C-alpha cells in the first residue's frame with residue numbers, strides 16, 4: 010500500500026497540478042472569476058475534479074476518461090484525501106473509511122443540474138465499492154444486485170431530454186448497507202417524484218421513458234405479438250409527441266437485453282405482468298375519442314380488446330370508465346358522460362397512474378431483492394447516495410420545477426444546517442475565536458413554500474380542495490393575498506415596472522437562494538390533484554389485479570385513489586412529507602458533497618461555456634461554500650478521540666496518557682510540531698485549520714501502525730504465554746517472601762532457646778550474617794584489636810575464631826621477618842634503651858625504620874631523606890664519608906627513586922644499572938665532583954666522599970638536571986618522578 014501511495018504521489022505530474030486542486034488554496038478565494046478560471050484551466054487538461062475542502066466539484070467531460078479503471082480504484086483505496094489528485098473515488102473511499110473507523114453512517118449528496126453527471130457519479134461510487142470492498146459469495150450477489158438495479162431503474166425512470174440523453178426523471182436515495190467487516194450486504198432505495206407527465210406527453214426533441222422504446226426495438230417477435238405491439242414507435246401516440254423516437258447515442262436493442270438480464274439478476278419473476286402493463290400504457294395512449302354534442306365515445310375498440318386482455322378487465326366497464334364519470338347529485342350517484350377533453354384527460358390520468366405505481370412497485374421489488382436477510386448481522390453501517398435533480402430554471406417553469414427547486418432549497422437548508430451554521434455555533438460553544446461568516450440562510454424561502462396554513466403548498470392544497478370554481482388563476486390571487494408581502498415572492502401585479510416586463514400575468518416569481526425563477530401557474534391545480542376520475546378507481550380491482558395481491562404489493566392499495574369522501578394527500582404535500590423524511594435520514598448521517606456541473610448545453614466534449622458555468626457556480630452556492638471553508642477549520646475532533654487515535658505518535662502519550670485528555674492533546678501536538686496557526690484547542694475539541702496538517706499526522710499514524718501492527722500481530726500469543734509465566738513467577742515469589750518473614754519472626758521470638766525447629770531458620774540466618782560481617786571486618790594486623798560483636802548463640806565460636814585469626818596473623822608476621830628486619834629490631838631495642846623517655850621525638854621515631862646507610866655506618870643528615878617527601882623544598886645533601894674504622898670510604902652513590910633515597914656502593918649500583926634500561930641524560934659536571942644518570946624513574950649521583958653539596962628539587966613539566974648559579978644542583982622533575990613517598994630515615 011505504502012509503495013503504491015508513493016507511486017501515486019510521484020504520478021501526480023505537473024498536469025495534475027494545473028491550477029489548484031483545492032479551491033481553498035486559491036490566492037484570491039473571494040473572486041468568482043478566479044474560481045471559474047481555475048475550473049476552466051483544469052477542465053482543458055481533462056482534470057474534471059477539484060475540491061473545496063472536502064466538497065468535490067466535478068465538471069462533466071462528455072467523453073470517456075481513462076480514470077475509472079480498476080487500477081485507479083486500487084490507488085484510491087485507503088489513501089488520504091489530499092495525497093492524490095481529486096477524484097470521485099476519493100470521496101467514496103473517505104466516506105467508507107469514516108464509516109469503518111468512526112462507526113458513523115455516512116451519506117454522499119450529489120447535486121447539480123440535469124446532465125451535470127450526478128447519476129454517473131453515483132454509479133462510479135457504487136462500482137468503487139463493488140470492486141474494492143471485501144466480498145464473500147453472498148456479498149457478491151448483493152454487489153451484483155446493487156449494480157444491476159441501475160439499468161432497471163434507468164430503463165423505467167430515465168428518458169432522453171433536451172439536456173441529457175439519459176436523464177433521471179426521478180430523485181433517488183440509495184442506502185448501501187455494510188456489515189462489520191465492511192462488506193456490502195444489502196441496500197434500499199427510495200424514489201422521489203417521478204415525472205409521470207412524460208408518459209403522456211413529451212416536449213419536442215424529447216422521449217418517453219426508455220423502457221417503451223427498448224421493448225419495441227428489442228422485444229422478441231413472439232413477445233410483441235402477444236402484447237399486440239408493432240415494432241414501430243411511430244405507431245404509438247405516447248411515443249411520437251417529441252418526434253424523436255431514435256437517438257444516436259442510445260441503442261435500445263442492446264439496452265433491452267441489459268435490462269432483461271438485470272431483471273434476472275435481481276430475481277424478478279413477474280416480468281410478464283410488468284411488460285403487460287407497459288404495453289397497456291401504449292394501447293391506452295392509442296385510445297381515440299370521437300363523438301357528437303360534446304359527448305366522448307371511443308372510436309375503435311381494438312385497444313379496448315388488448316387492454317381488456319392484458320389487464321384482465323371487463324372491456325365494457327373499461328369503456329364506460331374512460332367515457333363517463335360518477336358524481337353525487339342530491340345524495341344519489343349519477344353517471345355523467347365526459348366531453349372529449351375530459352375523456353382524454355381521464356385516459357392520460359389513468360396511464361400516468363398505472364405507470365407511476367408500476368415504478369413504485371418495481372422499486373419495492375428491487376428493495377426486496379436487496380434486503381439483507383442474515384439475522385446474525387442486525388447492526389450494519391450505511392452509506393447513503395443521494396442523486397437528486399438539481400436546481401432547474403427554464404424559460405417556462407411549472408409545477409415540477411417548483412417541486413424540484415423546493416427540494417433544492419431543502420437540501421441547501423440541510424447543507425447550511427450541517428455545515429455553515431453548526432460550524433459557527435460549534436466554534437462559539439468551544440470558545441474559539443472565529444470571525445463569523447456572513448451567509449444567506451434560506452430558511453425564509455423554505456418557510457415561504459412549506460409553512461402550515463401560510464405557505465405556498467398549503468394555499469395550493471386549499472385551492473385544490475375548496476368547493477366552487479377554483480382555478481390556477483384563483484390560486485395565484487390567493488398567493489398574492491397571503492404571501493404578497495414576502496421579500497422572496499413577486500407576481501406581475503406586485504412587481505416593479507422593470508420586473509413586470511419579464512413576467513407574464515400567470516406567473517409568480519420566487520427569489521431562490523440560487524436565483525430568481527418565474528413559475529407559470531398553469532396546470533398547478535391539476536398536477537397537484539393528480540387524481541383519477543373517481544369512477545376509474547373502480548377499475549383498480551381488476552386492471553391492477555396482480556399488483557393488488559396482498560403478498561406482492563399490498564401497499565399499492567395505499568396509493569390508490571381513496572373513497573370519494575376523504576381526499577388523498579395532494580402531490581405537493583406528499584412530496585413535502587417525503588422530503589421531510591429524507592432530511593431526517595440525511596441529518597442522522599455524516600455528509601459528503603459532490604457538486605456536479607455541465608460545461609455546455611450541447612453535450613460536447615471540451616467546450617467550456619463560462620456563462621453556463623457561472624450560473625451553476627452561483628446556484629450551487631460554491632463561492633459561499635469556499636468562503637466558509639477558508640474562514641474555518643477543516644477538521645475537529647473531541648480530545649479523547651483525537652488522543653486515542655494519534656497517541657502512538659508521541660512517546661509521552663503512548664501507550665496511555667494518565668492526565669487530562671486536553672493536556673495529552675497539547676503534549677501530542679507539541680511533539681508533532683503543529684504550528685500555532687495550524688490549530689486551536691477548544692473546550693472539548695481540537696480544531697485543525699488545514700487538511701494537510703491532519704493528513705500529515707494521518708500519514709505518520711499509518712507508518713506507525715504498520716510497524717506496530719506487524720509487531721503486535723505476531724507476538725500476541727507469545728505475550729499471553731509470557732504474561733502467564735510472569736504472573737505465576739510473581740505469585741511464587743510472594744508466597745516465598747511471606748513464608749520467610751513468618752519464619753524469621755518466629756525465630757526471633759525463640760532466639761534465646763536451644764536450637765529447635767522454631768528458631769533454626771533465624772539462627773542460621775544470624776550465623777550466616779555474622780560470618781559474612783566478620784569476613785568483611787577481620788583485623789588488619791597483629792596490633793589491630795577490633796572484632797565484630799557476635800550474637801549470643803555464637804559467642805564461644807567467635808572467641809575461638811578470634812584466637813585462630815590472631816595466631817594466623819602472628820605466624821605470617823613472623824614469617825616475613827628476615828635477618829635485616831631482625832637486625833633492625835635489635836637496633837630498635839638498643840635505641841629504646843638509649844632514647845626512650847629521654848628524647849622528645851623518640852615516640853615518633855619508633856615506627857620509622859633505620860635506613861641501610863645508617864646500618865652501614867654512613868652519616869647522612871636525617872633532614873635529607875625526610876625532606877625528600879616534599880618536592881617544593883630545598884634539600885641539602887651533605888655526604889661526608891668515613892667508614893667506621895676511619896678509612897676513607899669506598900665511593901658511594903646517592904640513589905633517589907620514587908620511594909627511597911639510599912646510598913649504595915658504586916659496585917652495587919653498576920649492577921643495578923645493568924638491569925635497568927638507560928634512557929635519559931647523563932651528566933658529569935657538577936663542580937667537577939658529581940656524576941649522575943637520569944633513568945626513567947630514578948637518578949644516580951656519583952658522589953665523591955667528603956664532599957658537600959645542595960640539591961634543589963623543583964616540580965616542573967620536564968626532567969631537567971643542571972648546575973644552578975648558586976652552585977647547587979637543580980633538579981626540575983615531573984610530579985610523578987622522583988617523588989619519594991616512603992623513605993628510610995637514617
Ligand SMILES: Nc1ncnc2c1ncn2[C@@H]1O[C@H](COP(=O)(O)OP(=O)(O)OP(=O)(O)O)[C@@H](O)[C@H]1O
Nearest residue numbers: 069071072123124125126127128129173175176177
Ligand atoms: N464522469 C463522466 N465521464 C464521462 N462522461 C460523463 C461523466 N459524467 C457524465 N457523463 C456524460 O454525461 C451524461 C449525463 O450524465 P448524468 O446522466 O449522470 O447526468 P445527471 O446529472 O444525472 O442528469 P439528470 O439529472 O438529467 O439525470 C452521461 O450520460 C454521460 O454521457
